[in-house]
Amino acid sequence: MKEQRRWRRVLITSLVGLVVVYVMLRWFEHRQIYFPTREFVADAEALARPFENVQFKTSDGVELHGWFLPVATNSPRRHLAVLICHGNGGNISHRLDLCRLLLEGGVAVFVFDYRGYGHSRGTPGEEGTYLDAQAAHRWLSDKGFRGEHIVAFGESLGGGVAAELALRETLGGLVLQSSFTSIPDVGAELFPWLPVRWISTVKYDTQSKLPRMHIPVMVMHSRADTLIGFHHGEANFATANEPKLFWELQGDHNDSLSSDQGFADGIERFLQMVDTTFNGCR
Numbered sequence: 001m002k003e004q005r006r007w008r009r010v011l012i013t014s015l016v017g018l019v020v021v022y023v024m025l026r027w028f029e030h031r032q033i034y035f036p037t038r039e040f041v042a043d044a045e046a047l048a049r050p051f052e053n054v055q056f057k058t059s060d061g062v063e064l065h066g067w068f069l070p071v072a073t074n075s076p077r078r079h080l081a082v083l084i085c086h087g088n089g090g091n092i093s094h095r096l097d098l099c100r101l102l103l104e105g106g107v108a109v110f111v112f113d114y115r116g117y118g119h120s121r122g123t124p125g126e127e128g129t130y131l132d133a134q135a136a137h138r139w140l141s142d143k144g145f146r147g148e149h150i151v152a153f154g155e156s157l158g159g160g161v162a163a164e165l166a167l168r169e170t171l172g173g174l175v176l177q178s179s180f181t182s183i184p185d186v187g188a189e190l191f192p193w194l195p196v197r198w199i200s201t202v203k204y205d206t207q208s209k210l211p212r213m214h215i216p217v218m219v220m221h222s223r224a225d226t227l228i229g230f231h232h233g234e235a236n237f238a239t240a241n242e243p244k245l246f247w248e249l250q251g252d253h254n255d256s257l258s259s260d261q262g263f264a265d266g267i268e269r270f271l272q273m274v275d276t277t278f279n280g281c282r
Helices: 002-033 096-103 126-143 157-168 183-190 206-212 230-239 260-277
Strands: 052-057 063-069 081-085 108-112 150-155 173-177 217-222 244-249
Touching (some): 052 126, 063 126, 096 108, 126 150, 126 157, 150 157, 157 173, 206 230, 217 230, 217 260, 230 244
Parallel strands (some): 081 150
């Protein structure tokens, strides 16, 4: 009996230890992927143009926040809207420069915060961010934008979100800016001493999704990116179907907008590609 009780204690202790290790791994994984901030560093008013403060809900009932920035009514691209799926840090208030550059392309812009970011409620997670992007897409559709006139712009982590959106909803184009092939791929590079591919539960597997898309795709990446290597952009581009465009950026991961004109030129080229692909669908 004493021997049985001893082994029972050993078994229970081992199971508790495994649960603790699992919880710690999940906590570590989540902390490495999502870096939300609530405080705004700026407001859309800083762009000195009309904007709409937007509150909307996801299919699972989470309330989100975003800014819609309309384009001038005389713009030849007034039928197009760019939906920004931002990166893993900060919130929409850190994306005003990106909004400004996209607006200069003559398109409307809708930038929103995932659950847990900025003024959006909830806690971020992979499936949650997918539902958030779908809710933002639905808001634009209700605003009058047809699916083929919505371009998803995925910045870094947002590339994984935008890629999934392209499979779930109708889009007119997809931009992957400074993004990765998958979270396990980039995680294995950043933490080579951990069995990342074995323990990872968050995937954002963009590369595996690209062959199933038949819309214009642009990959934007910098050779100087020290967080997500240039080879991620090359691999995503090689996997994507035509029509596609690769646009090389300058600067490190968080400095890719340092060359405004170079970035703007790439956006213009891609919008021309979208215009050509969906010519007449207005």
